[in-house]
Amino acid sequence: xxxxxxxxxEDFAIEMEEFEVRKVRxxxxxxxxxxxxxxxxxxxxxxxxxxxxxxNRIFYAxxxxxxxxxxxxxxxxxxxxxxxxxxxxMVYFGSYDRNMYCLEAATGKLAWKFETQGRxxxxxxxxxxxxxxxxxxxxxxxxxxxxxxLIWKVQTQGEIYxxxxxxxxxxxxxxxxxxxFVRAIRIKDGSLLWKFPTGNYGCVCCPVLxxxxxxxxxxxxxxxxxxxxxxxxxxxxxxxxxxxPTVHEGNIxxxxxxxxxxCIDLEGREKWRYKTQGVIWLKPVGIGPNVLFPSFDCHIxxxxxxTGKTVWKxxxxxxxxxxxxxxxxxxxxxxxxxxxxxxxxxPAKRYEFRLxxxxxxxxxxxxxxxxxxxxxxxKGKYQVxxxxxxx
Numbered sequence: 001x002x003x004x005x006x007x008x009x010e011d012f013a014i015e016m017e018e019f020e021v022r023k024v025r026x027x028x029x030x031x032x033x034x035x036x037x038x039x040x041x042x043x044x045x046x047x048x049x050x051x052x053x054x055x056n057r058i059f060y061a062x063x064x065x066x067x068x069x070x071x072x073x074x075x076x077x078x079x080x081x082x083x084x085x086x087x088x089x090m091v092y093f094g095s096y097d098r099n100m101y102c103l104e105a106a107t108g109k110l111a112w113k114f115e116t117q118g119r120x121x122x123x124x125x126x127x128x129x130x131x132x133x134x135x136x137x138x139x140x141x142x143x144x145x146x147x148x149x150l151i152w153k154v155q156t157q158g159e160i161y162x163x164x165x166x167x168x169x170x171x172x173x174x175x176x177x178x179x180x181f182v183r184a185i186r187i188k189d190g191s192l193l194w195k196f197p198t199g200n201y202g203c204v205c206c207p208v209l210x211x212x213x214x215x216x217x218x219x220x221x222x223x224x225x226x227x228x229x230x231x232x233x234x235x236x237x238x239x240x241x242x243x244x245p246t247v248h249e250g251n252i253x254x255x256x257x258x259x260x261x262x263c264i265d266l267e268g269r270e271k272w273r274y275k276t277q278g279v280i281w282l283k284p285v286g287i288g289p290n291v292l293f294p295s296f297d298c299h300i301x302x303x304x305x306x307t308g309k310t311v312w313k314x315x316x317x318x319x320x321x322x323x324x325x326x327x328x329x330x331x332x333x334x335x336x337x338x339x340x341x342x343x344x345x346x347p348a349k350r351y352e353f354r355l356x357x358x359x360x361x362x363x364x365x366x367x368x369x370x371x372x373x374x375x376x377x378x379k380g381k382y383q384v385x386x387x388x389x390x391x
Contacts, residue, residue, distance in 0.1 A: 091103050099115050255282065259277060
């Protein structure tokens with residue numbers, strides 16, 4: 001699984017399968033850990049210990065059987081989707097403080113840290129004694145796993161923000177990027193082998209390999225099937241962003257922001273879809289004859305992989321939300337066109353409004369232009385007709 005670009009949720013579910021299956025079937029709670037910050041990072045399970053980071057800047061090791069805190073390590077930045085990975089007694093993860101960390105898994109003691117020029121919000125991968133990861137400074141890094149020293153880095157044209165670990169296969173590392181390309185990079189020297197355009201709005205996942213084919217998704221709603229030399233075989237289209245795909249039981253499964261889990265065959269033909277009440281953002285996990293996946297409707301589902309019928313669903317605590325957090329931070333400036341009466345009163349004026357947490361609504365019966373600037377994309381303008389509509 002290490003060579004095939006596994007994902008944190010998948011690692012956690014599959015590696016804990018024997019340990020957890022009895023409890024899952026009973027739907028009872030084993031333990032709960034409460035911390036002072038939101039937990040967005042996918043946990044890592046290894047030999048009875050769960051490792052995860054939090055928005056309170058702390059990385060934790062917790063006993064999987066009891067929930068007892070074994071140790072904690074404080075960074076200088078929040079810990080988001082850069083899910084940790086384990087290798088030879090060490091645990092690796094990135095932080096918003098621009099560092100990649102390597103800790104002793106048994107004690108939490110710092111072995112080394114490597115500073116980049118941007119926030120690290122991409123999952124690392126360890127293979128052949130090397131650490132591979134992307135960064136918001138528009139570089140792909142290759143480090144020595146033991147010492148943290150730089151072996152090479154590759155410049156891209158966009159931030160790298162991958163939900164799953166880079167895929168390493170037969171001397172090549174594969175990674176997606178916000179410049180709308182998937183790249184194949186030689187691990188020997190960091191040279192580019194090929195790159196494939198995935199469409200608009202960036203690519204937040206690395207390819208998944210199955211039976212000599214790559215499967216990759218893009219934020220504009222496509223699932224691509226590629227040859228190992230980067231040529232397109234087919235594509236499956238949805239109008240909204242889709243999750244990282246899973247190949248299981250001879251089919252491909254993925255979630256979508258239209259709140260459906262999809263099952264398509266290996267030639268890109270839809271077989272069934274399963275409707276929930278929330279966005280399905282994370283990669284599904286194949287377990288035996290079933291598929292496991294979470295939804296933003298506060299449920300985790302187990303469905304039959306062949307038929308798409310419900311096996312069970314489990315309701316978590318919290319308020320139901322059909323939408324995930326925003327993909328990226330942004331600022332918004334709103335301006336409105338002057339009325340004819342205002343134009344007669346004098347030269348054109350610019351009306352600007354700021355939205356904040358205390359007062360985030362604006363009501364106007366006029367043509368409103370939005371200019372949104374994100375950290376990942378060029379500025380774009382969007383127009384709507386407002387009729388006392390809240391924003």
